[in-house]
Amino acid sequence: MNNKIEWIALDWGTTHFRAWAMGAGGQVLDQVKSDQGMGKLERDEFETVFLEHVEKWLVGRNSPVSAFACGMVGAKQGWIEAKYIETPCAPPRNEQLVQAPLSDPRVQVFIVPGLSQHKPADVMRGEETQIAGFLASMPTFDGVACMPGTHSKWVTISKGVVKHFTTFMTGEMFGLLAKKSVLRHSVGGRGWDNAAFIGGVKLAMDTPELVAQELFSIRPQTMLHDLPANEARARLSGLLVGAELRATEHLWSSRDVCIIGDPKLSEHYNKALEFYNCQATIADGDMMTLGGLHAVALSAMEQAS
């Protein structure tokens, strides 16, 4: 099999490592997942961890292979810094990739840089590759990409160029409040209630100034009125997503919207947007990552041949 591997795709974030052995035409031949994110590693450990995971793909090959990587692996504290490219700009091209130091002659690693915005100050790492993948499939898209996640991004795209973006801590905030705050006693489990979610969204949209007090209110509603955990959980999410939607209303109310992310989370955002008569399309985040890495890999291989 290994001689069929044309390139390796690598999504290496703060908390996860994922690699795919890619065949002709973007076919996935094999994949590896691990929790050895860059957040746990010192600079001199990246090569070892990378090789441990992809060694099985390197055995018995006739020629070296290139890997294309995105995510926090290119941060200042990562394997090697791939400096931000400033917006407005197109997603990073092959010649903007940064080669990681690697002593093993069987493989080369190229890291996709993130994007920065001078004012208001903002940064992304990883999402630029999803945008590249999205634009590879929808090159004429003119609108806004909603990218829900730990740090949700709203990215204005026109004529293949990232014009502007804004980040929200929605996912991280949800995780902290649901797992580490007093609300953890109210929102246990994995349950969901769509009406409670939309209720939270609506409150934040109508009265964003009340979100701070409505967050705590979930706890006494459990204690005094037996609010079920699935409703509490969905309401917490709705309040946070609603605050994000309120701040981005000028974007989604007047432009085409594509949601790019984890399918389940994207569906929640879609439900909220539908409630406000916004018809979004949905693209799978992992597919877009692979698509973006495929685009730079193709262009690199064309250049080399």
Added chain:
Amino acid sequence: MNNKIEWIALDWGTTHFRAWAMGAGGQVLDQVKSDQGMGKLERDEFETVFLEHVEKWLVGRNSPVSAFACGMVGAKQGWIEAKYIETPCAPPRNEQLVQAPLSDPRVQVFIVPGLSQHKPADVMRGEETQIAGFLASMPTFDGVACMPGTHSKWVTISKGVVKHFTTFMTGEMFGLLAKKSVLRHSVGGRGWDNAAFIGGVKLAMDTPELVAQELFSIRPQTMLHDLPANEARARLSGLLVGAELRATEHLWSSRDVCIIGDPKLSEHYNKALEFYNCQATIADGDMMTLGGLHAVALSAMEQAS
């Protein structure tokens, strides 16, 4: 000394235990602090922990002594549940206290119940005692008590009665964001910058719908524009305090305000209120706790004699 101890004051919260040996006229003869909060204890451990801390005050006494306690020690998961009293109501009186089970004949423990509000659902435990202390010194106060802390409370008080209250997760949110989120890389240390704090307050007051995005923005401002940690820290606090002030503007803009809490935190709230031409008075939170326990202790001792 021990025969001079007239009663024991006890503030036993989720994360702390504090006890004071009280002499005549509210004089503090001795005190103990520990981090053995009720959050760490099983129900059958409370007596042991309590006695360990106050044993030195019980030795050689001629008669039993009473302890008066407030805080989460009276919660469902505490030593014994002291059920909430529903507002509107005056702060808890002696006859509403709940006696904790205790096998040692040298001491009795009475727990002050918290207050609840049916709609909007809300609860407090500990603050009701501070309010009792505050009303003991300012019985005719008519206005709103601002009680900053882990869970800040805004309490409307008139004619000695708690009319209404609202809770914000401001302190807990600050702690989670400053210590556990991506912002921890930006807001390190203990520094402060008042202009950055007021800037955050103002942003939240003017545009509460933008708080969610401004929170994340602190991180890229550090990365791209070298925002100093003390400014980042104060801005984070300002955004959260500002969101709280925006939601309570109808209270502090039209009524007398007294801030009851930790002196340093109270000063920040005061600075923010002053910026909006609201002149608040400040009362020390610990003094108000002692004052409130003193009020129930006095009334209990009068009744007993």
